[in-house]
Amino acid sequence: MCEFCIEHGQGTKWYLQTKNYAEELLNEERKRWITDFYEKFEEDSTNNLAILDKLVPPDLATAKAGRSPLLEQMKEQHFGQVVPLEDVEKILDLTTSITRVPCACRSALHGIYDDRFCYNVAIFKSNFWPTGVFEQWPDYSKGIEILTIEEAKKEFQKLDRNGLVHSVWTYGTPFIGAICNCGPRDCIAFRMMERGQRPFFKAEYVAAIDLEQCNGCRDCIKICPFGAITYSPALQKCIINQMQCFGCGACRAVCTLEAITLLDRNAIPVLAKEW
DSSP states (O other), rough: HHHHHHSSSTSSSGGGGGGGGGGGSSSSHHHHHHHHHHHHHHHHHHHHHHHHHTTOOHHHHHHHHHHHHHHHHHHSSOOOEEOOOOHHHHHHOSSSSSEEEOOOHHHHHHOOOOOOOEEEEEEOOOOOIITTTTOOOHHHHOOOOOOHHHHHHHHHHHHTTOOOOOEEEEETTTOOEEEEEOOTTEEEEEHHHTTTTTOOOSSSSEEEOOTTTTOOOHHHHHOOTTEEEEEEEEHHHHHHHHTTTOOHHHHHHTTOOOOOOEEEEEGTTTTTTTO
């Protein structure tokens, strides 16, 4: 299991533990941290990407090996993990409050404030997510929506079919406050990956293709945001590099033949520590 599951999951998936969404974690210090995070997000994101762009090859190798100061800072303060649709729905079932907000990444990268791909979740009633943290920024607060669990599930199902990667994010570990829906073009985390950083863990799953079912259409290759799928001309089938797979399920969502399933990463010895 990932280090968060070991430390905060009581031997199971840490993001399905209600204690990690608890109101007592949302203390005044953390509220200030969250407000400060959003206030500085665009500037910090631009600066961090610029720093990574200036890395010389030895530094880039260090970053890709997961030993960069930026990554260590992310681990301490704001870190995430990929989760497939079925686990997103389990998280939503835990909640009593779901707030859909404009995506901070898309605003930072493209200046777009009406793309609502981020969901703040809580297991308690609070005005902090709907209004408290965002009310000072009209560009964000004007696009806020309160959704029911069923409404949120339907929206995530649509996003899943469109190939977006779902991920949970902490606001100061272990407090989970957001589920994001990301793609390579629109996500700061993906941009950081292109530059040798990886600010989120792989999922607790890994994809597998049933070669008997696969017809080699390659739709899964087109949708995979991690470049983990290739085509074998000899077999005329698609092949998944499970070491490279993040277990997001995007490939599964587009496979009309249902040839792709998600397996428990922890049950495959060679992958059990590949996060």
